[in-house]
Amino acid sequence: MQKEIIIAGFGGQGVLFAGQVLAYAALDNGKEVTWIPSYGPEMRGGTANCTVVIADEEIGSPLVQNPPLAIALNLPSYDKYEPLMRPGGVLIVNSSMIDRTPKRGDITEILIPANEIAEEIGDKKLTNMVVVGALIASLPELTIADMEQALKNHLPVRHHHLLPKNYQALQRGYDLAREQLAVPQQ
Amino acid sequence: MPRELLKGNEAIAEAAIRVGLEAYFGYPITPQTEILEHLSRRLPELGRAFVQAESEVAAINMVYGAACTGARVMSSSSSPGVSLMMEGISYIAGTEIPVVLVNIMRGGPGLGNIAPAQGDYFQAVYGGGHGDYKPIVLAPSTVQEAIDMTVMSFDLAEKYRTICMIIADGSIGQLMEPAELPEMRPIQRQNWDWAVNGTGGRQRRILSSIYIEPKDEEIANLRMLKRWQEIQKNEIRFKEYYTDNADFVVVGFGSAGRIALSAVRAARHQGIKVGLFRPITVSPFPFAQLEELSKRVQGLLVVEMNMGQMLQDVQLAVKGNTPVEFYGRPGGVVPFPDEILHEIQRVATSKLSLDADPRMSWLDRATAK
Structure with missing residues (x-):
């Protein structure tokens, strides 16, 4: 088993942290995992992305050209990664910030109004956890419970009062993605 | 130790601390700055020396001096910074003292860019500085190897009184992977028979790369090559x-x-x-x-x-x-x-x-x- 995931958006949208939570969950579940950010001269307000690879055996390349799974948090990321998706792949689209319609017919695009959901829960900074929750619906190697555990294990204790809202964000994203994937609820 | 999710640069820095790094001298440069950042926080809290020098030239000469005392010392940089260090590196080689260096390589030549590259292979493997010497050069491909090679590099440098350089490209420096750090070891500075650490009544020692008499320099060169022969025999991985x-x-x-x-x-x-x-x-x-x-x-x-x-x-x-x-x-x-x-x-x-x-x-x- 090997799954590659690209998460992309503006700097400040929690792109890198979203990838790290996935990586921590994979680590806690005994998987091999790599997390690598794009690093460049630009920082705040620029584009940010990270690649997470989860596998059962030693990981070769930590980078992937045509990801089977991706999250696009803004329009530039959507424009960049939609054409690169592996046929049959799943792209989580933050429809709060992306108003154009999908161009690809051979991938599954899950539209999640992540900003609005995060604001409903009470914090715009939860946008990243909403889309990660949506991704988990297409990543059977990890569960929402794994993600919750990863947050609990690796977030500094001083942030633990934020855990319940993070859990809510994960669950809301997951539920919405499941509806769109038309998979019967458990 | 448990497996943790560690970034390459920070893993190298922490591994060095745990095997007894006593002093670090460096100057920030992307994509290796996290090494310096991590050490700037950790070394002072352990009562050890961290110096951000005014330049790479200064940093490598501080490394040179500190290494002469027999303490475990290191520096790190990225391609253009390592080029600046080359004079000092040659002096260290000529003085036959153990030093650990890390080059988190980026695109070049010149100022180039900050993206991952392997263009410094010749510079590292064939010495880079002037004169006739060969450093040990290790090339990790994972965060775990970066840790293991940092640990190994101090032992190798000391065993053969040589420079041991780790070359990794920027992506290994920035990559996070599960890896296991070594346990924290107490500093055990060895009483090397070459170190200048206060005579305490014994015979005075001089460490230098100056051999005014060419025949003496030739003897030193051949001694280094003999040592290299041993390295070739024992250390290939x-x-x-x-x-x-x-x-x-x-x-x-x-x-x-x-x-x-x-x-x-x-x-x-x-x-x-x-x-x-x-x-x-x-x-x-x-x-x-x-x-x-x-x-x-x-x-x-x-x-x-x-x-x-x-x-x-x-x-x-x-x-x-x-x-x-x-x-x-x-x-x-x-x-x-x-x-x-x-x-x-x-x-x-x-x-x-x-x-x-x-x-x-x-x-x-x-x-x-």
Whole structure:
């Protein structure tokens, strides 16, 4: 088993942290995992992305050209990664910030109004956890419970009062993605 | 120790601390700044020395002085910064004292860029500074190897009174992977018979790279080469994947090596009998092992993130036994596995020549439009 995931958006949208939570969950579940950010001269307000690879055996390349799974948090990321998706792949689209319609017919695009959901829960900074929750619906190697555990294990204790809202964000994203994937609820 | 998710740069810094790093001298430069950042926080809290020097030139000379006391010291930088250090590195080599250096390589030459690259292979492996010396050079391809090699580098440097340099490209510095750090060891500074650490009544010692009398310098040079002979005999490390029944073998170090592993696996799925040979010590280079391998394969494909530097060592190793082909991405471009897979397919299906110059053939392919 090997799954590659690209998460992309503006700097400040929690792109890198979203990838790290996935990586921590994979680590806690005994998987091999790599997390690598794009690093460049630009920082705040620029584009940010990270690649997470989860596998059962030693990981070769930590980078992937045509990801089977991706999250696009803004329009530039959507424009960049939609054409690169592996046929049959799943792209989580933050429809709060992306108003154009999908161009690809051979991938599954899950539209999640992540900003609005995060604001409903009470914090715009939860946008990243909403889309990660949506991704988990297409990543059977990890569960929402794994993600919750990863947050609990690796977030500094001083942030633990934020855990319940993070859990809510994960669950809301997951539920919405499941509806769109038309998979019967458990 | 438990496996933790660690970033390459921070893992190198923390591993150095845990095996007794007493002093660090450096100057920030992307993509290695996290090494310096981590040490700037941790060393003072442990009561050890951290100095951000005014330049890389100053930093390497502080390393030189501190190493003369027999303490475990290091510096780190990235390509342009390492170039600045070269004079001091040569002096350290000439003084025959143990020093650990890290080069998290970026695109060049010149100011270049901050993207991952392997263009400093020649500089590292062939010494870089003036005069006749050879450093030990280690090339990790994972965060765990970066940790293990940091631990090993201090032991090797001390055992052979030499420079041990770790070369990793920027992506290993920035990569996070599960890895296990060594346990924290107490500082145990050895009472080296060469260290200048206060006479306490014993005979005075002088450490220097000056040998005014050429015959004395010649003796020092030969002593260093004798030591190098021992290093070559004892310290060669490499890793092989699927080479047992391979018709073709890819050779790559560091990131290029691990990216090639993905391509090799994909090629195996297509029925191409290909393996991977990944040098871990690029100096001393595994010449004999590659020569052996070259006698039982139909061709080698060298993959590097430069324009063909290790390629020359591979060509030396195989002594014309088998054709050597090359694929490179210089300038800070990281190859994807698909590109290397394509090259493996090309090598496996074309008639290879022993006479062709692999760099020039690659250049023709790379620039043909």
